[in-house]
Ligand SMILES: O=C(O)CCC(=O)C(=O)O
């Protein structure tokens with residue numbers, strides 16, 4: 001036995017000696033936050049570390065369900081990733097845009113119109129007056145080995161997989177439990193509709209907004225990503241210092257979302273509206289040109305877009321005592337309700353390419369997806 005131990009140690013020493021140095025990446029340096037005085041939205045800050053005790057969960061349920069019901073956006077802090085881990089994810093994200101040739105990007109560009117996979121090149125979406133977007137994104141299903149990925153990120157796939165897992169289990173699940181508790185439903189009601197192992201498109205997305213020409217800015221009135229609601233149930237946005245994200249407050253005013261170091265910005269999408277019978281409405285938001293002192297900089301983002309499992313029928317949880325009290329706001333009848341898969345395909349295929357019709361409200365355009373009116377804000 002002893003000699004085996006010795007051989008093992010010798011082997012390990014030799015092997016370690018031959019192993020390449022740990023792979024390092026150029027750290028992504030976050031630019032400074034804006035010095036401009038902007039009108040910021042007043043958003044609740046949820047300390048997720050409190051979710052580990054029953055008393056903490058009680059407190060968070062009230063705080064979070066009110067934020068989701070009234071504002072639709074909130075911050076999460078103490079989510080379990082350190083600032084260093086977050087910085088590293090942004091460093092890896094940046095490789096996908098800066099360290100991959102245009103040719104290789106073409107190879108990994110998503111071919112499907114019904115799901116985002118791989119790259120979405122710039123200029124695929126209509127914004128206004130013939131101007132198209134300057135946003136690149138790279139979308140990765142949480143089961144990251146479902147597709148191959150560009151060479152530049154292959155050494156970091158484990159970290160991207162861990163990132164997806166962390167978003168799903170350590171952020172999405174606690175949030176879904178608190179949202180269910182806010183509807184007085186069993187804690188796991190929404191978690192069961194978002195299973196890690198189910199067929200679903202819950203995905204990581206890295207995005208890069210490139211600065212635009214003065215003409216593009218003028219024609220779009222500085223809108224980089226039109227006002228919209230998200231397709232899925234919950235969106236987790238990893239806060240980064242370049243401004244531009246705005247939410248439409250209930251008083252009809254667009255307000256900026258302020259950056260908080262290593263915080264998450266979380267919002268509900270259409271699917272939460274369906275499942276919660278209107279109690280957690282999807283938040284209307286957009287991205288405009290960053291403030292004066294940042295507008296020359298590219299804007300890098302990291303997100304987790306959670307969707308329900310593909311086979312989930314998007315009907316409200318009528319059994320909720322809260323919904324029975326306040327009433328259900330239906331988007332369609334239960335008979336006509338789409339499944340998650342139908343909704344995703346309908347929304348993704350139409351996004352940025354369908355012909356929008358003027359809506360009833362000013363500056364609002366509309367389209368019909370599976371008989372449900374979807375609005376876009378200018
Ligand atoms: O870039 C952002 O801050 C928000 C992006 C967004 O709203 C989206 O991709 O749905």
Ligand SMILES: [Fe+2]
Pocket residue numbers: 228229230235285
């Ligand atoms: Fe969005």
